[in-house]
Amino acid sequence: MSIAAEASNFSFPHRHLLGIEGLSPAEITGLLDLSEEATKLSRQIDKKRDDLRGRTLINLFFEASTRTQSSFELAGKRLGADVMNMSVSNSSVQKGETLIDTAVTLNAMRPNLLVVRHHAAGAVQLLSQKVDCSVINAGDGSHEHPTQALLDALTIRRHKGHIEGLVVAICGDILHSRVARSNILLLNALGARVRVVAPSTLLASGIERLGVEVYTSMWEGLVDADIVMMLRLQRERMASSLVPGQREYFHFFGLDYEKLARAKPDALVMHPGPMNRGVEIDSNVADDPQSVVREQVEMGVAVRMAVLQALARHLPNQ
Amino acid sequence: MTAMNAPTTNQRSTARPIALVNARLIDPASGLDQLGGLLIVEDRIADLGRHIAAGSLRDAEVVDCGGRVLAPGIIDMMVSAGEPGLEHRETLATASRAAAAGGVTTIVCMPNTEPVIDDVALVDFILRRARDTALVNVHPMAAMTKGLLGQEMTEIGLLRDAGAIAFGNGKTSVANARVMRNVLAYAKDFGALIVHHLEDPSLGQDGVMNEGEVATRLGLRGVPTAAETIMLERDIRLVELTGGRYHAAQISCRTSLDIIRTAKLMGLPVTCGVSINHLTLNENDIGPYRTFFKMKPPLRSEDDRRAMVEGVASGDIDVIVSAHDPRGAEGKRRPFAEAADGAVGLETLLGAALRLYHNGEVELPRLLRALTANPARLLKLNSGRLAKGAPADLVLIELDTPWIIEPERLCSKSKNTPFDGARLEGRAVLTLVAGRPVYNYAD
Numbered sequence: 122m123s124i125a126a127e128a129s130n131f132s133f134p135h136r137h138l139l140g141i142e143g144l145s146p147a148e149i150t151g152l153l154d155l156s157e158e159a160t161k162l163s164r165q166i167d168k169k170r171d172d173l174r175g176r177t178l179i180n181l182f183f184e185a186s187t188r189t190q191s192s193f194e195l196a197g198k199r200l201g202a203d204v205m206n207m208s209v210s211n212s213s214v215q216k217g218e219t220l221i222d223t224a225v226t227l228n229a230m231r232p233n234l235l236v237v238r239h240h241a242a243g244a245v246q247l248l249s250q251k252v253d254c255s256v257i258n259a260g261d262g263s264h265e266h267p268t269q270a271l272l273d274a275l276t277i278r279r280h281k282g283h284i285e286g287l288v289v290a291i292c293g294d295i296l297h298s299r300v301a302r303s304n305i306l307l308l309n310a311l312g313a314r315v316r317v318v319a320p321s322t323l324l325a326s327g328i329e330r331l332g333v334e335v336y337t338s339m340w341e342g343l344v345d346a347d348i349v350m351m352l353r354l355q356r357e358r359m360a361s362s363l364v365p366g367q368r369e370y371f372h373f374f375g376l377d378y379e380k381l382a383r384a385k386p387d388a389l390v391m392h393p394g395p396m397n398r399g400v401e402i403d404s405n406v407a408d409d410p411q412s413v414v415r416e417q418v419e420m421g422v423a424v425r426m427a428v429l430q431a432l433a434r435h436l437p438n439q
Numbered sequence: 440m441t442a443m444n445a446p447t448t449n450q451r452s453t454a455r456p457i458a459l460v461n462a463r464l465i466d467p468a469s470g471l472d473q474l475g476g477l478l479i480v481e482d483r484i485a486d487l488g489r490h491i492a493a494g495s496l497r498d499a500e501v502v503d504c505g506g507r508v509l510a511p512g513i514i515d516m517m518v519s520a521g522e523p524g525l526e527h528r529e530t531l532a533t534a535s536r537a538a539a540a541g542g543v544t545t546i547v548c549m550p551n552t553e554p555v556i557d558d559v560a561l562v563d564f565i566l567r568r569a570r571d572t573a574l575v576n577v578h579p580m581a582a583m584t585k586g587l588l589g590q591e592m593t594e595i596g597l598l599r600d601a602g603a604i605a606f607g608n609g610k611t612s613v614a615n616a617r618v619m620r621n622v623l624a625y626a627k628d629f630g631a632l633i634v635h636h637l638e639d640p641s642l643g644q645d646g647v648m649n650e651g652e653v654a655t656r657l658g659l660r661g662v663p664t665a666a667e668t669i670m671l672e673r674d675i676r677l678v679e680l681t682g683g684r685y686h687a688a689q690i691s692c693r694t695s696l697d698i699i700r701t702a703k704l705m706g707l708p709v710t711c712g713v714s715i716n717h718l719t720l721n722e723n724d725i726g727p728y729r730t731f732f733k734m735k736p737p738l739r740s741e742d743d744r745r746a747m748v749e750g751v752a753s754g755d756i757d758v759i760v761s762a763h764d765p766r767g768a769e770g771k772r773r774p775f776a777e778a779a780d781g782a783v784g785l786e787t788l789l790g791a792a793l794r795l796y797h798n799g800e801v802e803l804p805r806l807l808r809a810l811t812a813n814p815a816r817l818l819k820l821n822s823g824r825l826a827k828g829a830p831a832d833l834v835l836i837e838l839d840t841p842w843i844i845e846p847e848r849l850c851s852k853s854k855n856t857p858f859d860g861a862r863l864e865g866r867a868v869l870t871l872v873a874g875r876p877v878y879n880y881a882d
Binding site: 359365 | 597
């Protein structure tokens, strides 16, 4: 039996998953429901299904990744697909032509599913136009990371029972974050109140037009939040003069107990990983019972299984 | 004169209230200009007005001001005080004595020291040194980029919390527009004031004085006014983009004044200062290569100087600074092109500024506002005004006293004054900081 069959009345009429943009609230909810089933499966001793038996899944990562790549690999294997990992080093970069050449080459190998991460926004969409298989965006530049937003939503829903009406504060490097963009789209679609909290130098221009409340102070932005979602601050941001340094960043924007106390007592602490302890998050807060960081990783596998499942129904060459 | 004798410091905590009576009270913040008295209790202004008069206050020590002007003490936003690292030129102690003698009760010291004030520990150092050695209030301005190199911004939040009152880049401009944008955007979140020196480094590179006929006759390389106006225009576009609070440290030419006016009409959070030198001197004063007139920005044309005066009179120029920059013989006794920039100015600031009043160019309250209330507003200080509860930082001004500048009598450790031998009219005769006399001309 397919796990998709267990989620009744769910229709997912898309060939690719390129972003949260374009998904209806019903489709998002359907994917989350399907992910719940996948969670159960992943907690069994026998985790193997044959939904994707005979299908080929290629992980094509132009940017280094540990958890996203391995969870797609596991998700594919648990559903019975043949999984191949291709890491393309950043040094052999990668103009538009090169990317398309790569796509054409891979297409000739006749995969069924292609999971792509690329450092350039829009690259995954470009690639999807050149291949015959389904393409899943595993992160394109600062644009979208749809499966991360889905796993975050699943984690929230499992703890809070719902998404609608929750106050979610997304904190940190909003400017460069694809996680933030996908989460803003998804959480807004499901009726959450989304805030972004960052120094002005890390806020994207016009972000308020995406339907978020903008704060430049953690002490204000976290007030009565149900969810505190921290983003990773890359060290390059300091060299590029967006923030002065680690000490100052942690003092004003790092999540410690003092700032967390402004949120609701039962607020969840989330982080897409990998964490910079002592930069954007206090080490003890990261390990606190309020933190659901490890659960996010577990939900990552489930959500990716659900996405593969949903897309598999419309695979070409059926 | 009849001013009081300065009590010694250990009397302060038990000091009697002081009543300064028979004074012309001028408070530029409120527009007050009337005869009356002012009562000091401890370190604050307790009361002021016509009703404060001799005989009305039994237990107070009464000082008859003889109708002289009593105004808030001057707040000087640009002082190089030598510490740390340049103590051979000036120290906080000598700078503060010079300040007191000039009626200046608060100084903002510049970050271009050795090492540069770009770290919390150095802000703390300045505040502790000032507490221990300075007669007047001292507020450090911190660097806005690390090492003043214009590349990485400093810890603006932590520096502000440590006591940095504003952020500047010394006598250099941040050439990189992206860095300047980030600094303005980041500083905005902390309500921090960015004070920027204006000189495009590539245009100003070889210049040693104002570009034009005088420089050509002297055979000196010039700095065009465009070096200033290009940087100012750029900064204003970045303020428009970021909303950061921006203060042009000093402008020196007519075009800059026009740019500032336009920015203010647009409602941007933009203000500017001018140095006393650029209000009272011009490029012709350089004469035979006199290095004491070498400044940064350079002294400009007479038309530019007149524009600066007009800007103060109209209020478009917010602040007058001394641009006090002590330099020894090792910096000044050199060929003009190789000599150091800068002039001392703390002790001559008020007397030189009063030239504008005596010439009928600027009304006295307007002049004093640019020296007191306006800098206080920009720096968010409680001083700079005559008001109940405000700190008793005061200056008693004798408007008509003629005096001649004798460099060897200056309190400043360095004597590089462009007013050497100048005849000034009017000066501070009594200066009080937190209710305590720190300078008395009669002594």
